[in-house]
Amino acid sequence: MASVFFPDNNESLKSLNNKELLVAVNDAVDSKKNSMLVILDKKTLDTKRKIVMDKGFTIYKINVDKERVTIVSYEGEVKTFNKDLKEISSEKIPLHFKSDDERLEEVKILGGKIYALVRMFDRDKDGVIGRIIEYNIESKDSKEISLKSDRDWEMTSMEVIR
Incomplete structure (x- = not known):
């Protein structure tokens, strides 16, 4: 085949x-x-x-x-x-998946930076449901922002606005 x-x-x-x-x-x-x-x-x-x-x-x-x-x-x-x-x-990109419960949900590439939305299927004990990772292609620097919610997400989407 x-x-x-x-x-x-x-x-x-x-x-x-x-x-x-x-x-x-x-x-x-x-x-x-x-x-x-x-x-x-x-x-x-x-x-x-x-x-x-x-x-x-x-x-x-x-x-x-x-x-x-x-x-x-x-x-x-x-x-x-x-x-x-x-x-x-x-x-x-240092995505640092913490478990099989996480996946790459969305990626945006703008001005030499990559923005990655990592989604968890279930919230953790602290209410974290996902993370946004900003990765600079030139410098290799990265920042991470945890996303918290009081409920699980059915769908996610990310838009980067400059």
Whole structure:
């Protein structure tokens, strides 16, 4: 059986430049194939090239800005590429999952910083239901804010406003 690749969310398609589109896809059927970035010609939609991610790197979010392409995995790994898609760096956001009860719920990438919302399925004894982690790509500094609630969350969403 051949693997079937899908974009994971509505932000998996980005304009790389005037001539190319960038699509992030994961093997969503049997998870045996590595995730990929697929570069398409904007006029013809023909595949120009594919960049295969490392084993275990499941693409969660991509961001394209003036200088770089930043990719975050579900596991909190960050890969940074230049505009020619040559890898510049690979690192890990300090998500510090405390249990199997936590997962990466949302990621925003803005101005050289990554904002990650880590959600817990059940509140802990102190009422903490999640955390927001701010990670600076350049300095590698991170800050964490605990989120408390008096009830469990059904759904979560995060928007970063500057």
